[in-house]
Amino acid sequence: MTKTQSSENKKVGMHAKNTVLSILATGWFALLSCIIVFPLLCGLLASFHPGKDLIRKGLSLNLDMSTMTLDNYIYLFSGNADSQKYFMWFKNSLFLTFVSVVLTLAFCYIIAYGLTMYEYPLKNFLFFLVIVTMMVPFEILMLPLYKEMITLKLIDTTAGVVLPGICGASTIFFFRQYMTGLPKELLDAGRIDGATEYGICFKIMLPITKPAFAAMSILCAMGAWNNILWPMLVYRDANKFTLPIGLNTLLTPYGNNYDVLIAGSMFGIIPVFAVFLCFQSYFIDGMTAGAVKG
Numbered sequence: 001m002t003k004t005q006s007s008e009n010k011k012v013g014m015h016a017k018n019t020v021l022s023i024l025a026t027g028w029f030a031l032l033s034c035i036i037v038f039p040l041l042c043g044l045l046a047s048f049h050p051g052k053d054l055i056r057k058g059l060s061l062n063l064d065m066s067t068m069t070l071d072n073y074i075y076l077f078s079g080n081a082d083s084q085k086y087f088m089w090f091k092n093s094l095f096l097t098f099v100s101v102v103l104t105l106a107f108c109y110i111i112a113y114g115l116t117m118y119e120y121p122l123k124n125f126l127f128f129l130v131i132v133t134m135m136v137p138f139e140i141l142m143l144p145l146y147k148e149m150i151t152l153k154l155i156d157t158t159a160g161v162v163l164p165g166i167c168g169a170s171t172i173f174f175f176r177q178y179m180t181g182l183p184k185e186l187l188d189a190g191r192i193d194g195a196t197e198y199g200i201c202f203k204i205m206l207p208i209t210k211p212a213f214a215a216m217s218i219l220c221a222m223g224a225w226n227n228i229l230w231p232m233l234v235y236r237d238a239n240k241f242t243l244p245i246g247l248n249t250l251l252t253p254y255g256n257n258y259d260v261l262i263a264g265s266m267f268g269i270i271p272v273f274a275v276f277l278c279f280q281s282y283f284i285d286g287m288t289a290g291a292v293k294g
Contacts (some may be wrong), residue, residue, distance in 0.1 A: 040269075047072055047266045051258030072263035082260050088239065089246030093225060094271065096158060096242055100224040101217055103166040108216070109209070111167065112175030113201055117187060127176070134169040138229075146233055156236040164230070171216055178212040179205075214282030221275045225268075243268050 042059035048068045076083055115127050145164050154160030182205065190200040228244040235241060241249070247264055250257040 043262060044266055047262045051256075051262065054258050054262065072259045073267075075259055076263045076267065082257065085246065086243075086260060086264050089241050089243045090268065092240060093243040093268075096161060096231070097221055097224040097271070099158065100162050100165065101220045103162060104168055104171060104220050105213060105216055107166050108168060108171040109175055109206070109213070110201070112172050112179060113205065115172070116176050116179040116182075117184060117205070130169050130172050134173065142230070142233070145230075149234060155234055156240065157234070158240075160234045161231050165224075168220070171220065174216060175209070175212055178209060182208060211282040214279035217279055218272075218276050222272050225272050 038061075039059070041061060045061060045063070045068075046054050046059055048070065049064075050067065050069070050071070053067060076086060115123065115130075149155050149160045149164075152160075154163070186204055186208075187200055190204050195204065226244060227242075228248065231242050232245050232248075235245065238249075243264075247261055247268075250261045
């Protein structure tokens with residue numbers, strides 16, 4: 001066998017191996033996708049059935065057209081007392097999510113910029129402290145944070161919900177990892193052109209980090225929109241409840257309003273889905289940019 005034939009056989013073998021691995025990987029991710037999408041499809045179908053069917057039959061993919069109806073969504077938008085409460089919770093969640101995302105991205109970007117672009121004593125130690133806080137579960141910090149909010153008189157306020165999370169360690173870590181792949185020569189170029197340090201930070205470096213902002217916008221929005229534990233501890237006034245807390249109040253020992261609960265849960269997915277659609281073009285770039293340097 002000549003060297004050419006041997007080389008061709010190796011290429012054929014590698015191609016067959018890569019094909020098999022590709023098929024296995026595709027099948028595995030297809031299975032995971034089905035597992036993830038299954039509850040969502042069940043909830044979507046349940047929203048087109050009367051609430052009593054959820055108690056009798058549970059969640060399923062049963063396409064019984066005879067019982068499918070838009071009554072739950074019509075009731076949700078009918079303007080009655082339940083509808084008004086739902087959209088009050090929806091508005092509260094929108095406001096809280098917007099404020100949380102904007103402040104979190106702003107503060108975490110500035111902190112990560114300082115940890116990446118400048119050299120000073122204890123820089124690595126400060127970043128180590130950021131990493132350490134990622135290892136501490138929120139349940140451990142919950143009681144001290146709650147006492148702090150009482151001391152600062154921020155209970156039952158939006159500030160009490162937002163402030164403890166605006167400097168998220170994972171968001172700082174992500175921004176820093178992204179910025180380590182950016183050339184620091186841009187800072188010197190900006191200084192030569194007469195730009196201030198603030199001008200370099202916000203006019204030169206910030207536009208380059210758009211993919212990172214897009215990725216973090218999606219993740220932060222999901223976290224803020226779905227957060228239920230901390231807002232439930234802080235808020236006292238029912239008029240300030242967010243959507244997850246409000247929907248939870250529909251399940252009581254005296255009766256469960258499944259009609260609003262299921263339809264409202266499905267409608268509540270729309271804002272996060274809209275955020276993903278807006279930033280999806282940058283999402284993959286932002287998630288993978290910090291993985292490769294150079």
